[in-house]
Amino acid sequence: MKKIFLFVILFISLTSFNTPSFQIALLKYNGGGDWYANPTSLTNLIKFCNDNIGTNINPEYATVDVGSSEIFNYPFLHMTGHGNVVFSDREMENLRTYLIGGGFLHIDDNYGMDKFIRPQLKKLFPELDLVELPFNHPIFHQKYDFPNGLPKIHEHDGKRPQGFGLIYKGRLIVYYSYETDLGDGWEDQDVHKDSEAKRTQALKMGANIIRYVFNQ
Numbered sequence: 001m002k003k004i005f006l007f008v009i010l011f012i013s014l015t016s017f018n019t020p021s022f023q024i025a026l027l028k029y030n031g032g033g034d035w036y037a038n039p040t041s042l043t044n045l046i047k048f049c050n051d052n053i054g055t056n057i058n059p060e061y062a063t064v065d066v067g068s069s070e071i072f073n074y075p076f077l078h079m080t081g082h083g084n085v086v087f088s089d090r091e092m093e094n095l096r097t098y099l100i101g102g103g104f105l106h107i108d109d110n111y112g113m114d115k116f117i118r119p120q121l122k123k124l125f126p127e128l129d130l131v132e133l134p135f136n137h138p139i140f141h142q143k144y145d146f147p148n149g150l151p152k153i154h155e156h157d158g159k160r161p162q163g164f165g166l167i168y169k170g171r172l173i174v175y176y177s178y179e180t181d182l183g184d185g186w187e188d189q190d191v192h193k194d195s196e197a198k199r200t201q202a203l204k205m206g207a208n209i210i211r212y213v214f215n216q
Helices: 002-014 041-052 069-073 089-100 114-124 182-186 196-215
Strands: 025-028 062-065 076-081 104-109 162-168 171-178
Touching: 041 182, 041 196, 062 069, 069 089, 089 104, 089 114, 089 162, 089 171, 104 114, 114 171, 182 196
Parallel strands: 025 062, 025 076, 076 104, 104 171
Antiparallel strands: 162 171
16 A cells, blocks of 8 residues: 555656656456557557646556556556456455555446456445446546546447446546447557547547546
């Protein structure tokens, strides 16, 4: 837990220097799901945040196993994929300790993860319910205003995009973006051929998530 509190000290003390204030990480998990999907997404999101909302994030993101002690080195974890997700008991304990201690996890369903991630989140925090965040939640109103909640980036099943959260003692610790596919919108334009307008929407929402985490 002490490592988590160190994140805040580093963030405050290093923002005025050229040295990156912190690094964010992609979460590697077991179960067969493609945790490695959207390889250019975080790089582009980091650049957008550094250029537009005044962050000083390391331009290179890390990759960390969910059960590794290295998880505590990163204040922000991103998780994505299309398929199965399995957390072992040890991984559950590690991730739970990280989140309770001040860490944050953003999960972006890349289409197909939903039926797998929900049971894992319930095992992770059996005492909490995954709740849909209202449109007036601050995460939608940071530098960029999203009065109707998450933007719709990819259609998939044609359902409306939804943003869900796990809230522990008043703090949002997990944010789950569903039926939007923000990560696809963050990728290089030639990967999915999204319009610049769609990509900008996705990047702005991603920047809101980053800013919200460090304004909590």
